[in-house]
Amino acid sequence: MEIPRNIRQIGDIDRDLSLYLEDYVVTFIEKMRRKNRECVGILLGRQTKEQDSPCLFVRGAVLAENYEVEDGRIFMTASAWNEVYERAEKCFKDVEICGWFLCSGDSNMVDLYNLQKTHSENFRSQNQVLFLYDGNRDEEMVYRFDAQGAHRLKGYYIYYERNEQMQEYMISREPERTVEFAIAPAMRGISDQAMRQFRSVMEEKQEKGKRSSGKNTISKMLRTVSVAALLCGAGFGMAAWYRHDGMRGVKEVVSVLSGEDGTAAVVEQDSAGNGTGGSGAFGETGQAVIQEVAGDVYPTTARQKETASQASSREETVSSAGEERESAPETEAPSESEGAAASISYKEYTVRKGDTLYTICKAFYGSGSKELLSEICSINGMDNADFIYVGQVLKLPETE
Template identity: 30%
Template sequence: MGELYNPFPKLPKNIRQIGERDQIVKLYVEDYVNTYLRRLYPAGGQDLRVGLLLGSVEMNDGTPYIFIDGAMEMEDVTEQGQKVVFSELAWKKAYQSVEQLFPKRSVQGWFLCGAPGNDLSPLNYWKQHVQYFQGPNKLMYLSSGAEGDESVYITSEDGFYKLCGYSIYYERNQMMQDYMVLRKDVKRIESGSDEKVIQEFRKRMDEHKDEVTDRHQTLGLLRGMCMAMSIVILAGGIVMFNNYERMQEMESVIASAIPERVESALMGKDNAAGKDKPESHVVVEEAEGGVYPTTAAVTKETMSETQPGSQNGAAANSGGAENASGNAAGNGGQE
């Protein structure tokens, strides 16, 4: 809920006020941009260096909040006598560089940096400002080196006037750092009175130059690793798909090669483990000779009769059997 009470737009936390606060426009310039502009020095026969101020603007209760976090110099737009001539080719190159180095940033104005001691008048560039930087709240930044004066002018509904002051804010502005590293040919003022500031500026550029190089190398390495992983995953998927198709083909071949009995036995292997084993059937073959199974008593008598010297007993037994049968017959008759 606390986020609902934050002011809009979200303002930087660490700021430093330059001059008085303007009541019409709130201008915030990033520290790297401010350092770059104050160290930009015409050299090599130049009388002036011109470029674009890049950033964004937000409105709050009718008050424009302008944030400048980029500054880029334009090529081939200056002539002798501190004159500025914009060409179509120069604008084309400038906008291509903005898209590459400062993405998602729009042009909020322009800057003009002259040699020390040469005070720049905004009236000399008023017509070009209105022609090429149309619309309200467009900035014109004029600087005459580190020891010179700097001033900011802006167009508004009331006309063209000088800002009372602006704010410097601090953040990790990587885009501006990268641009300052790329612009190795930028000349800066080197005077004994400002040697400490120059050394600090150089130190910042050297430190961030290594960071930019390391970051580009890391991005290239990560990009290569991602591509390699994608290739490995794709190849693995293809191999797995081929193996799956081969396994299905082998299953179909094996199923067609197994006999029906073996297949049924394999299918019923688990059920056969819980069932009783089938009973074994004994085949009894009959032998010729009139031999039949008898009881145990009859077998004993038969064995005794077959022993040697038992003929008399057999005869006696036969006689007794006849007598018994005769008696039985006689008894029957008496009845």
């Protein structure tokens, strides 16, 4: 099976197992959780490998019914498994059991000891998982189990595809949607009659459209010609304005460069090239002749000198900033004070059946925060806060 392209990562991914959940499966579990306070189901999909690493692709889920609960443990009866197999064969193809899911707010049902017992009795494959929603913590978790105990996955993937099989199963769980789809075949005769009437109306409109197509073509051509004429007129107007403005600019430049009191020293020429000496700026040929006047005007040199002065000022600013940085004293990071750790007193507690580390903290401290759980795990040398066993002696720090 190929890795889906459209995926979203939830948390970190473990190297031991990569879990891919289809979006419709996650939506279905969320919907069942909101509708029912407690629900149990079976996850369906395929097991494969990606670069010698096991992968689970879950693209289906079926609710389990007729299961039994005793002292917080879930027992899958033969009738419950038969219903699961029948629904899986009816709605899904080419799938196998990849694990199960549980949504519950009962602390005994979400106890890891009971969950491991239920998992080991019903799911023997090494890579089958449990998707758990703990109503007390309002938290979603994924576990895999082996001989050493329960291992919580750090994260998983959600991928998106046209999962028609899961969609059909979700519709079958909603009676109102089923009735809506069942009424549709009975109205096919009426739909066909309406379709025929619709086609006849469309044919009449097409005939009328052909008659008026000639008139529409002529009107479109007239609109196009008028728009083109307006654009051409606007273009000629803009060109004339630019030419007038440009000639006026030339006059102003000539007067500035050659005149003493703002008067232009311009000589008109006739067709033979002789100057007429008139006060106008243009002769009969329409060309302006500028009299050369000696002067010390160097626009390019002035810009270069100004640029060089700006560059020298920037260099002075940069050098002064560098000297300030070099003169600033270096500050050393404050060192942590070394002292003897304060002595902490502990009290011992023996784990009983039905206990979790969260309920123990709630009973002794009135809170089950993550910081407190991690502190107790560190004191007792535990790697997993969710796995404790009956008879285990825990050290609990005494509060002041």
